[in-house]
Amino acid sequence: MSRISVLLPMLQNWSCHNCGGCCREHEITITESERQRIESQGWVSADGVPTDRPLLVRAGGGWRLNHRDDGACVFLDDAGLCRIHSKHGEAAKPLACRMYPYAIHPAGAGLTASLRFSCPSVVQNLGVSVTGARAEIESLASEALQSKRAEVACPELRAGLQFDWGRLTRLLAWIERGLEQTALSMALRLQRLLLLLELLEQSRPDAVTEESFGHLLPALYVTAERAFSGAAAGAEAAPAELRPQRLARMMLRQLVAQLLRHDTAETVAAGPQRRLRLLLEGVRMTLGLGMVPRTPDPNSVRVAFVERAGLAGPRRRVRFAELERGFGGGSREIDELFHRYFHVKLQGRAFCGPAFYDYSVIDGLRSLVLMYPAVLWVARLRASGEDRGVLQLRDVQAALAMLDHNFGYSPVLALRTSRRRVQQLAQLRQIAPLVAWYGR
Numbered sequence: 001m002s003r004i005s006v007l008l009p010m011l012q013n014w015s016c017h018n019c020g021g022c023c024r025e026h027e028i029t030i031t032e033s034e035r036q037r038i039e040s041q042g043w044v045s046a047d048g049v050p051t052d053r054p055l056l057v058r059a060g061g062g063w064r065l066n067h068r069d070d071g072a073c074v075f076l077d078d079a080g081l082c083r084i085h086s087k088h089g090e091a092a093k094p095l096a097c098r099m100y101p102y103a104i105h106p107a108g109a110g111l112t113a114s115l116r117f118s119c120p121s122v123v124q125n126l127g128v129s130v131t132g133a134r135a136e137i138e139s140l141a142s143e144a145l146q147s148k149r150a151e152v153a154c155p156e157l158r159a160g161l162q163f164d165w166g167r168l169t170r171l172l173a174w175i176e177r178g179l180e181q182t183a184l185s186m187a188l189r190l191q192r193l194l195l196l197l198e199l200l201e202q203s204r205p206d207a208v209t210e211e212s213f214g215h216l217l218p219a220l221y222v223t224a225e226r227a228f229s230g231a232a233a234g235a236e237a238a239p240a241e242l243r244p245q246r247l248a249r250m251m252l253r254q255l256v257a258q259l260l261r262h263d264t265a266e267t268v269a270a271g272p273q274r275r276l277r278l279l280l281e282g283v284r285m286t287l288g289l290g291m292v293p294r295t296p297d298p299n300s301v302r303v304a305f306v307e308r309a310g311l312a313g314p315r316r317r318v319r320f321a322e323l324e325r326g327f328g329g330g331s332r333e334i335d336e337l338f339h340r341y342f343h344v345k346l347q348g349r350a351f352c353g354p355a356f357y358d359y360s361v362i363d364g365l366r367s368l369v370l371m372y373p374a375v376l377w378v379a380r381l382r383a384s385g386e387d388r389g390v391l392q393l394r395d396v397q398a399a400l401a402m403l404d405h406n407f408g409y410s411p412v413l414a415l416r417t418s419r420r421r422v423q424q425l426a427q428l429r430q431i432a433p434l435v436a437w438y439g440r
C-alpha cells in the first residue's frame with residue numbers, strides 16, 4: 001500500500017499512558033473484515049473477556065465493540081490494556097482504536113493530522129514528539145483513506161465566498177504568527193484574531209481573490225495588531241465595558257452544556273431518566289441561576305487529573321455567580337497550553353469544512369476561539385469546587401480534556417442552531433468580551 005504524506009503539528013507530544021479513557025468513552029465501530037478477524041481470534045472466558053454478553057454488537061448498519069456494565073470495552077483489562085493488543089499484537093486491533101487520538105483530515109490533495117485533546121496524554125503533552133511518529137501516522141492514514149483519495153474542496157471563507165486551500169494556508173500562517181506573540185496574554189492574542197476575522201469578513205469579494213489576497217492579509221494583520229497594541233493594559237484588565245452581555249454569557253453556558261455532554265453506551269442505556277435529567281440541566285445552564293449542575297468526570301479525567309495526582313477532585317457544589325469573578329488571569333503555562341491546542345487544531349484543519357460540520361473558515365475559527373472562554377468557564381468550576389479562587393494548570397487541562405471530546409464530534413453541535421449561535425455572537429460582537437472576561 002502506498003504511503004500518503006501527512007502534515008503534522010510541530011508542537012505536540014504524545015504516547016499512550018493507559019488511563020483507559022478512550023476504551024470507555026468511545027463507541028468503536030468496526031468494518032466487516034475487522035469483525036471477521038476478531039471472531040476468528042477465538043476469545044474464551046480464560047482470556048478474561050465477559051461471557052454474559054456478545055463481544056460484538058450491531059450498531060447502525062454495521063458492528064461495534066461491546067461494553068461492560070461499568071462502561072469499559074469488553075476487551076479492556078484491569079491494568080488498562082487492550083486484550084486484543086496483548087494477545088495478538090497492535091495490528092490486530094480495529095483501525096479506530098489504533099488511530100486514536102489522531103484525526104486525519106483532507107486538505108486539498110494532501111492530508112493533515114490533528115490530535116484529540118480528550119486524551120489526557122495529549123493535553124499534558126506527554127510522550128514523544130508526534131513528528132517522530134510520522135511513519136506510523138502516514139501508515140494509518142493510508143489504511144483509513146485507501147479508497148477515498150478524491151481531492152476535497154476547500155470550505156468557503158464565509159457563506160457564499162469561495163476559497164482555496166492555498167489561501168487558507170496563507171491565512172493560517174498569519175494567524176499562527178499572531179498566536180506566537182507570547183509577550184501578550186492569550187486573551188489579547190485572541191481578541192486580535194477576532195478583529196482580523198471581522199475585517200476579513202467585511203472585505204469585498206474582489207479583495208480576497210488569489211491576486212489580491214497577498215496584499216490584503218498583511219494589511220489586515222497590521223490593522224488588528226495596532227488596534228490592540230495601545231489598549232493592551234486595558235484589555236488585560238477586562239474593563240467594565242468589556243463585560244459580556246447577559247445573553248452572550250447565557251449562550252456560552254449553552255455551548256458548555258453541549259460540549260460537556262458525554263454519550264457512551266453506558267449512559268445511553270440509562271434511557272428516558274437520563275434524557276430528562278439532561279433536559280433539566282440544560283434549562284439550568286441556560287438560566288444560570290443557583291447551583292451549577294454536577295457533571296461527573298469522564299474516566300480519563302478522573303484517572304489522569306484526580307486519582308494519579310492523589311486528589312479528591314471537586315468536592316462542593318458551586319453557584320453560577322461564583323464563576324463570574326476574576327480567577328487570576330491566564331498564567332504563562334495556561335497560555336502555553338492554549339497555544340499548543342490552537343496550533344494543533346489549525347495545523348490539522350480541524351475547525352472547518354469536512355472536519356467540522358462543513359463550517360466556513362470564519363465560522364470555524366470563531367468556534368475554535370470560543371473554546372477558550374468555554375474551557376476557562378469549566379476550569380473555574382473545577383477550581384471553585386476545590387475552594388480555590390485562582391486557576392491551576394490542571395484545572396484547565398482537565399476542562400480541555402472534557403470539552404474537546406465533543407469539538408467536531410458531537411451531533412448536537414452539528415445542528416443549525418449551534419452554528420447560528422456562533423454567528424449571532426459574532427454579529428453582537430460578543431466573542432471578544434467573552435474571551436476577555438473569562439481570561440481574567
Ligand code: SF4
Binds near residue numbers: 016017019101119
Ligand atoms: S485516552 Fe489517551 S492515554 Fe488514555 S488510554 Fe486512550 S490513548 Fe491512552
